[in-house]
Amino acid sequence: xxxxxxxxxxxxxxxxxxxxxxxxxxxxxxxxxxxxxxxxxxxxxxxxxxxxxxxxxxxxxxxxxxxxxxxxxxxxxxxxxxxxxxxxxxxxxxxxxxxxxxxx
Amino acid sequence: xxxxxxxxxxxxxxxxxxxxxxxxxxxxxxxxxxxxxxxxxxxxxxxxxxxxxxxxxxxxxxxxxxxxxxxxxxxxxxxxxxxxxxxxxxxxxxxxxxxxxxxxxxxxxxxxxxxxxxxxxxxxxxxxxxxxxxxxxxxxxxxxxxxxxxxxxxxxxxxxxxxxxxxxxxxx
Numbered sequence: 001x002x003x004x005x006x007x008x009x010x011x012x013x014x015x016x017x018x019x020x021x022x023x024x025x026x027x028x029x030x031x032x033x034x035x036x037x038x039x040x041x042x043x044x045x046x047x048x049x050x051x052x053x054x055x056x057x058x059x060x061x062x063x064x065x066x067x068x069x070x071x072x073x074x075x076x077x078x079x080x081x082x083x084x085x086x087x088x089x090x091x092x093x094x095x096x097x098x099x100x101x102x103x104x
Numbered sequence: 105x106x107x108x109x110x111x112x113x114x115x116x117x118x119x120x121x122x123x124x125x126x127x128x129x130x131x132x133x134x135x136x137x138x139x140x141x142x143x144x145x146x147x148x149x150x151x152x153x154x155x156x157x158x159x160x161x162x163x164x165x166x167x168x169x170x171x172x173x174x175x176x177x178x179x180x181x182x183x184x185x186x187x188x189x190x191x192x193x194x195x196x197x198x199x200x201x202x203x204x205x206x207x208x209x210x211x212x213x214x215x216x217x218x219x220x221x222x223x224x225x226x227x228x229x230x231x232x233x234x235x236x237x238x239x240x241x242x243x244x245x246x247x248x249x250x251x252x253x254x255x256x257x258x259x260x261x262x263x264x265x266x267x268x269x270x271x272x273x274x275x276x
């Protein structure tokens with residue numbers, strides 16, 4: 001498990017899109033899932049700030065609410081954005097690891 | 105009961121539009137977190153800080169809009185000045201130099217200026233606006249209902265298609 005303090009600086013939008021990649025989720029399920037796969041606990045206000053921005057950018061879509069819970073799903077544009085960002089992160093990670101190996 | 109009151113009060117830190125869209129969902133999530141025995145103070149602090157951030161962003165967007173409009177106005181000012189200069193270019197013939205707009209009119213006497221003669225207009229025109237700036241005169245004439253007519257300015261005749269309103273601009 002990566003160090004939470006280090007990952008806390010990671011873009012929350014990326015975490016949310018990653019969580020939604022496996023299917024629609026409402027706020028509480030999103031928080032739980034993100035905590036499970038990243039060790040990061042996002043606060044409810046922080047989560048909804050990010051959700052509102054992602055929805056405004058058309059990367060996620062709100063579904064019909066179930067009582068007070070409203071699930072969100074990732075849009076095709078969100079999938080493309082997530083793929084691009086993860087590919088870039090992977091490229092950067094590989095580059096950094098190569099440099100670390102070379103410096104030994 | 106109190107634990108549900110504090111977040112709803114803190115929610116007022118968010119902009120009204122944001123609250124209307126996400127407020128109920130956020131409070132529902134807060135209730136779930138409280139029920140799951142999450143730290144209440146941490147939750148409340150998080151929504152308070154996020155509310156302030158949202159409000160700050162809304163204010164920034166608003167100010168950015170104002171600044172953008174101001175910048176556009178500043179950019180348009182030279183163009184407007186250029187337009188005035190161009191429209192003030194010397195004309196070899198006295199009277200009107202241009203006709204802008206379309207509609208139906210009767211002859212309109214412009215004080216100190218030329219007369220635009222109009223034909224085939226069955227309704228009396230209504231002078232809706234007139235303004236002078238330096239050497240230029242601008243008038244708007246509207247007619248209801250619309251029909252078809254033409255306007256003669258100097259030695260030129262302009263066809264006016266169906267419309268209720270048109271504007272004549274020219275040198276006075």
